[in-house]
Amino acid sequence: MLEEKNDNLHEADGKSGIEINDSVTNEAIEISDSETLTEDLVSETELEQQENAHQEALDVITNSNAAEGEDETLKERHDIPMQDYNTFSLDALVDELKKLVNIDKVMSVKDHIEEIKKAFLLQYNHLIEEKKEEFLASNPDPNEEFEYHLPLKSKFDEYYNVFREKRNAHFKHLQTNLKTNLDARLAIVEELKELINPQENIKDTLKHFNELRERWKNAGAIPKDKYNHVWNNYHFHVENFYDYLHLDREARDLDFKHNLELKQKIIARVEELVNDTDVSKSFRELQDLHRIWKEEIGPVSKEHRDVIWNQFSELTKKIHDKRELLFESQRANEQKNLEVKKEIIAKIEALGSEKVNSHSQWLVQIQKVEDLRNEFFAAGKVPSEVNEETWAAFKTAVRNFNAFKNSFYKDIKKDQNDNLNKKLALVAKAKELQESTDFQATTPVMKQIQEEWKQIGHVPKKYSDKIWKEFKDACNHYFDKLKEHKSEENSDEVAAFDNKKTYLDTLRAFQLTGDHKTDLDAIKAHIETWKGFGKVPFSRRHIEGKFNKILDALFEKLSLSKKESEMMRFANRIDSLTDSNDTRKLDNEKIFIMRKIEEVQNEIFQLENNIQFFTNTKNAKKENSIVTEVRKNIAIHKESLEVWKDKLKQLRNLGQE
Numbered sequence: 001m002l003e004e005k006n007d008n009l010h011e012a013d014g015k016s017g018i019e020i021n022d023s024v025t026n027e028a029i030e031i032s033d034s035e036t037l038t039e040d041l042v043s044e045t046e047l048e049q050q051e052n053a054h055q056e057a058l059d060v061i062t063n064s065n066a067a068e069g070e071d072e073t074l075k076e077r078h079d080i081p082m083q084d085y086n087t088f089s090l091d092a093l094v095d096e097l098k099k100l101v102n103i104d105k106v107m108s109v110k111d112h113i114e115e116i117k118k119a120f121l122l123q124y125n126h127l128i129e130e131k132k133e134e135f136l137a138s139n140p141d142p143n144e145e146f147e148y149h150l151p152l153k154s155k156f157d158e159y160y161n162v163f164r165e166k167r168n169a170h171f172k173h174l175q176t177n178l179k180t181n182l183d184a185r186l187a188i189v190e191e192l193k194e195l196i197n198p199q200e201n202i203k204d205t206l207k208h209f210n211e212l213r214e215r216w217k218n219a220g221a222i223p224k225d226k227y228n229h230v231w232n233n234y235h236f237h238v239e240n241f242y243d244y245l246h247l248d249r250e251a252r253d254l255d256f257k258h259n260l261e262l263k264q265k266i267i268a269r270v271e272e273l274v275n276d277t278d279v280s281k282s283f284r285e286l287q288d289l290h291r292i293w294k295e296e297i298g299p300v301s302k303e304h305r306d307v308i309w310n311q312f313s314e315l316t317k318k319i320h321d322k323r324e325l326l327f328e329s330q331r332a333n334e335q336k337n338l339e340v341k342k343e344i345i346a347k348i349e350a351l352g353s354e355k356v357n358s359h360s361q362w363l364v365q366i367q368k369v370e371d372l373r374n375e376f377f378a379a380g381k382v383p384s385e386v387n388e389e390t391w392a393a394f395k396t397a398v399r400n401f402n403a404f405k406n407s408f409y410k411d412i413k414k415d416q417n418d419n420l421n422k423k424l425a426l427v428a429k430a431k432e433l434q435e436s437t438d439f440q441a442t443t444p445v446m447k448q449i450q451e452e453w454k455q456i457g458h459v460p461k462k463y464s465d466k467i468w469k470e471f472k473d474a475c476n477h478y479f480d481k482l483k484e485h486k487s488e489e490n491s492d493e494v495a496a497f498d499n500k501k502t503y504l505d506t507l508r509a510f511q512l513t514g515d516h517k518t519d520l521d522a523i524k525a526h527i528e529t530w531k532g533f534g535k536v537p538f539s540r541r542h543i544e545g546k547f548n549k550i551l552d553a554l555f556e557k558l559s560l561s562k563k564e565s566e567m568m569r570f571a572n573r574i575d576s577l578t579d580s581n582d583t584r585k586l587d588n589e590k591i592f593i594m595r596k597i598e599e600v601q602n603e604i605f606q607l608e609n610n611i612q613f614f615t616n617t618k619n620a621k622k623e624n625s626i627v628t629e630v631r632k633n634i635a636i637h638k639e640s641l642e643v644w645k646d647k648l649k650q651l652r653n654l655g656q657e
Contacts, residue, residue, distance in 0.1 A: 082112060085119040087378045090127075090152055093120045097159045106166045113163050120156055123377065126395060133402050174221075181220035185230055188216050192237035196244045209241055217296060231294070242299060256301040263300060263308055266293055270315040279319070279326045286319050331383060338382040341390055344372050345397045352401035359412070362405060369401055413460070420459040423467055426452060430474035439482050444583055446478055490537065497536040500543050503529065507550050512557055523554055523568075548573065570647050586651070593648045600641045607634045 080100075085093060097116050100109040131148045191212055195205055222230060242252060266289050273282040293312065300308060351369055356362055382390050426449050436442040453471060458464070507526055512519045530547055548569070555568065574589070611630050 260300040337380040348397040496534040
């Protein structure tokens with residue numbers, strides 16, 4: 001701590017700090033053998049190492065006191081815990097910054113705020129890099145510029161600017177005071193030089209000396225780069241004054257005694273601090289005690305000077321060593337944190353090569369990386385010498401994962417653009433048909449494009465809502481018109497039902513004349529009359545079944561062939577489906593008939609194979625009755641096949657009309 005060892009007062013009594021007996025000279029040193037020389041060299045080396053260790057402990061305190069000597073508000077930084085801000089989230093960092101900015105003594109939080117800034121920018125820049133990579137992956141157009149706004153960054157900048165303004169104002173005020181205080185202290189040193197004047201009364205001189213010391217104590221902070229030089233200069237002239245005081249040894253001895261008592265109290269306090277468990281707090285108090293020792297207490301007599309300084313220095317070394325042990329423990333924790341972060345990086349690297357093939361799976365992977373990232377930031381500090389390397393490895397792992405993820409979404413983007421084009425075509429088609437009044441032809445088409453829309457996958461999010469609204473509006477517009485049209489038709493359908501209901505009573509009273517042609521023409525006329533009434537409401541279509549039952553009964557009474565009767569019934573049924581615009585039932589009817597045709601053909605094929613079997617046997621004559629029965633079945637099936645084919649033909653002709 002002190003620039004001159006042993007209180008900087010080796011020459012306070014006018015003698016050098018080391019006395020050499022005149023009888024001892026370089027030539028008088030005798031070395032008995034090489035072993036003695038080696039031991040002496042080892043001892044000198046150990047002594048030098050001890051001195052270096054002591055000086056290292058003192059230098060730490062000196063440098064800190066020099067900084068606080070320039071700005072006394074720095075002392076209060078010890079009262080504010082320095083947290084591991086790297087473990088804070090962005091939100092927590094902004095909250096902590098806001099709290100610290102409101103502390104009046106700006107320099108007491110300067111280091112804390114700079115650490116917060118470093119931690120915030122580290123996370124923020126990493127976030128921006130990720131967002132930019134995502135943007136470039138999904139926007140290949142080089143003319144589209146990347147933009148990303150984080151409201152939290154604006155808050156951070158706002159609070160940091162408040163701190164910067166307060167800090168600049170503080171520096172400006174401080175610089176003015178530092179120069180004034182430096183001039184005042186240099187003036188005191190000049191006055192000290194003039195004190196050594198044998199012509200003046202020693203009591204007056206001593207009084208003047210004490211006044212200068214008091215002024216020195218209250219002179220205020222000076223620039224830290226001038227600290228050692230100015231203090232050494234001051235002490236040099238103080239020592240000279242004490243040498244001058246040998247003219248009044250009694251006054252000097254009283255001052256020496258008083259200074260000794262003060263320094264012994266300091267040593268007693270430091271002995272207590274050595275055993276204090278709060279090492280950081282002890283070191284801070286030791287720092288203050290060193291400042292008092294050097295700046296506020298004068299020298300002691302030569303006989304006590306080395307002893308008391310060595311005591312103080314040795315105790316300082318002990319506290320310094322305890323502090324170093326604390327640092328070593330912290331470094332061990334940092335090493336553990338490093339291992340944790342390495343494991344996290346390895347997990348992210350593994351996720352960056354694990355193939356997944358769906359959006360839902362990627363959401364799981366993304367959440368895993370997000371959790372690992374939070375763990376990384378919460379893991380705490382790592383050794384400073386590998387901090388940049390660890391951070392770079394983390395960023396690379398995350399970047400590789402994002403690149404892997406983005407390649408997947410890039411392919412999805414292509415598919416989504418294809419889907420967009422398909423949906424845009426459907427939007428155009430829906431808009432084209434939305435004003436159509438040909439409801440019978442347009443309604444199935446509108447329903448079809450609605451089904452097609454459902455089958456098409458996702459489109460880019462920025463277009464999704466817009467095209468869906470356009471498509472929905474066009475469809476709603478058309479079906480609203482259809483609903484109005486049906487509402488207008490509804491009264492006609494009710495009238496048709498009433499007419500058909502009345503006509504059923506007429507039909508039930510109808511009697512056949514017995515003349516085949518006359519009766520057949522009459523039945524056909526009834527059918528045409530029934531059709532002429534038109535459609536009935538959907539909920540009352542059961543009346544069609546009643547009409548068909550009456551027809552079936554009339555057909556049975558006619559001497560019609562089975563085929564002719566079946567085809568008339570079928571034609572009436574198909575006409576009913578056609579009038580109802582039920583294309584789905586017509587399609588189902590067609591599929592049913594095609595299956596029946598296939599079944600009958602297979603049955604005929606099987607029966608013909610059976611005949612071949614029987615005719616090839618030795619007892620074919622005995623099996624004639626069986627063969628005859630099979631042939632009858634084949635004929636029946638062929639007749640049935642012809643009916644089904646005619647029905648299919650009639651349906652197909654209906655589709656061509």
